[in-house]
Amino acid sequence: MSDDIAYPVFRTPDLALALSTARRLMEFGQREDSDVCVYAELHSVAEVQRVAKELLEGWFRGQEEYGEFDGALLEEQPALVVGVKGSGLPFDPAAYDGRLPVQCELNYLPVGSIEDAFTAAIGPNRGWINWEMLRWPDAPEAGFNGESKHAEVSLLINTPTRELDEYADDHTVLVHVRSVCVDGREIREPYAHWLAEQVGLTVIGSGHRW
Template identity: 60%
Template sequence: MSNDVAYPVFRYPDRAFALRTARRLVEFGRCGHSVVSAYAELSSFADVQAVAQAVPRGSFCGASAVEEFEGVPFEDQPSFLVGVSASDLPAEEAAYEGRLPVEWEVWGLPVGSIEDDLTAVIGPNVGLVNWQSLQWPAAPEAGFHGEATHAEVTLLFNTRTRELDGPTGDHTVLVHVRSIVCDGRQAGEPYAHWVAAQVGLAVTGPAQRS
């Protein structure tokens, strides 16, 4: 089983500009079966409502204390804490007391279906957009043979790491390649540099592993 490794190639305080930059990489590797997924940690009732209206697809899951439902079967826990659709979200703000941040996620949608809407409403919340099933082309002259399994692009909102540390006041674009470790060194890194360079970008920081 193989793994990916991601490298930052762009960071900027304007969300829309960061999205446009990420799309340059996506379009370089996009193919017929490419998809997009997204995740966000929504810190207020207003933020949940904004995302639910702008991007109604996906699942919303309220927070709970570590031991709050210990021993309670999954199917007997409140639906809001298991995951509900936008249409089933509690309508009253009081229902969110002790349930923030609300996690929202959506998987495997067509490229271009949610990115603009989420970028417009994510606000100061931490989140990400991840484009998967891309195809990095081969570059035999540079020793690169192409990559599909781990060809991805991620746009991090208000954070700089895949662990979603933060929040920060900027947004980071990551390019993913296959992780190949030889003698303790990441042999896949030159491919990330090459991919980034094809759209006028450059690796700006150390590897981020999953």
């Protein structure tokens, strides 16, 4: 079993520029079966309902208290807790009591099918786009074999962390590679630098565990 580590390679307050830059990096490793996942956290009823109107096929799921539904059948639980598409979200604001923040996600979609709609809908909320199933090429001059298991590109929106636990007024593009740590040093970090350089970018910070 192995893990990946993601290095920031671009940061900007311009979301359109961040998206186009992430796409340029993603396209460097894109394959026919590459896919994309998106995720956001929505902290108000108004934002949940607004985003749902724009992402009707999004999967929305609210919070629950620990042990709140222990022993309850699935059909006895609120639809918002189980998860519901945007088109089926409740209208009554009372249905969201204790359920915020609401998570919104769409997973394993074809590349290019959701990114524009998602970035148009996300507004001030925190979230991310993750392109998966890429293939990074060999870099023999740098001494690295290519890889696919951990070849991904991420765009963090309105946050500097994947956990979405901090707000930022800018957006960060990250390149993923396999994590190989020896004596506290990531020995494949130079590969991340090489990948970034192939599309005119550069690593601008330390790696994020993913």
